[in-house]
Amino acid sequence: MISNMLRFPLSMFDDDLDNWFFPEARRFNRRPRSAYPPVNIGVTDENVDVYLFIPGMDPAALDVVIEKKLLSISGERQLKKQASEDAQVRTERFDGAFKRVITLPEDVDVDTVEAQYQDGVLHIRLAKPAVSQPRQIKVSAQ
């Protein structure tokens, strides 16, 4: 359901080959092995709720695009570079460009979308069309 477009070409090779063929990969390989940003998805009868955990972003720098049934979220995280006299003791956080592509379920109305960025979490809410929401049907006796 989820694919990470940026990581895919690099993960085909092991680390040593990456470094040999793509010197750029050295930079990529310092990232944690899981895709960035992490995504949680939940559904209710009315909506599909997508949560992306992307701290420290300017909401204007987040790109959310829906094309057919694909929802893509991309952006670039630029961590503050330390001054030259500082020693960088530990670097674990993600830095750089990211993109996540999510295949949406068939029963989602791609025209009714809300996106909100709060406390470092991007929340995208997509509505389900009325026809696919569960309905209670009354049984009448004859």
Place this chain on the structure above:
Amino acid sequence: MSNDNTMNLQHSQQQTALAGQANAEVFTLRPLTDIHETSQGVTLYLDMPGVTKDALSIDIDQNVLSIRGSINLHTPENLKPSHMELHSGIYERRFTLGDELGVENIEANLNQGELKLFIPRSEQHKPRKIDIKVV
């Protein structure tokens, strides 16, 4: 004798099951952290998306700095998870601080899920420049 063995086996299995349960209860996320060090002190940057100021606690016990925060997404009540990459709602991490850091004057700043902590070096541990007089 064989009875004893069976008993022991059952006992240990039960213990493992309990331990597993306990682990599931305390399962927390480890916030990814960058640390920069200068002559003035140490700055920690922790990624804790989804944590608000009220849900964050920073404690110091002896020289151990504990940071804990819980995620509050205001999810709808009837939300059924369909895909999960974050499996816990709690971040937790501890750091042991060196004696040269002044724990009284820690500055904390939380902005869009990024926690910045500045821990100053105590005065007597700051580098000093010694003037040399030429006689």
